[in-house]
Amino acid sequence: MAETTITSLMVQHHSVISGLLNKFKDAIATGQSNVDDEFLHAERQIKEHWSIEESVIFDFSKTMDEKRTEIILHLMKEHQIMTDMINTIKNGLMEKDYSALPKLMEMMEKHASNEESVLYPGLDDVLPLDKKANMIKRIEESSGELLTLKF
Numbered sequence: 001m002a003e004t005t006i007t008s009l010m011v012q013h014h015s016v017i018s019g020l021l022n023k024f025k026d027a028i029a030t031g032q033s034n035v036d037d038e039f040l041h042a043e044r045q046i047k048e049h050w051s052i053e054e055s056v057i058f059d060f061s062k063t064m065d066e067k068r069t070e071i072i073l074h075l076m077k078e079h080q081i082m083t084d085m086i087n088t089i090k091n092g093l094m095e096k097d098y099s100a101l102p103k104l105m106e107m108m109e110k111h112a113s114n115e116e117s118v119l120y121p122g123l124d125d126v127l128p129l130d131k132k133a134n135m136i137k138r139i140e141e142s143s144g145e146l147l148t149l150k151f
């Protein structure tokens with residue numbers, strides 16, 4: 001089995017999120033009656049993921065250097081912008097207005113691939129081993145469906 005890293009765990013999280021957003025999108029496209037449930041499921045896991053990123057990873061990494069702090073502030077700003085998009089979709093559920101979804105999915109994908117290619121591999125390289133092991137443990141303990149759902 002491949003080594004568990006911060007990057008490998010976050011790649012798994014991201015794939016669950018994109019899987020859940022795709023399920024929501026498919027439910028809309030095929031007129032399924034569980035559209036709202038699919039949305040709420042995706043929303044819960046996205047918020048869980050951001051909360052893990054912000055409290056376990058970003059919070060510590062901000063203390064490391066200026067360049068990383070800048071990257072993290074940018075990523076957190078994007079979390080906020082995407083939170084607004086999610087709220088827009090939530091407020092539109094009753095009227096079946098899902099027009100904010102394509103933009104949300106596009107931004108989510110770019111955001112995740114940016115994290116997977118820059119911030120997380122960098123942390124996997126430079127973090128002291130004990131610090132990294134501790135972070136991985138905390139992520140695994142709090143992930144729930146983000147590490148168990150498969151798409």
Ligand SMILES: [Fe+2]
Nearest residue numbers: 053075111115
């Ligand atoms: Fe993020």
Ligand SMILES: [Fe+2]
Nearest residue numbers: 010053112115
């Ligand atoms: Fe992420």
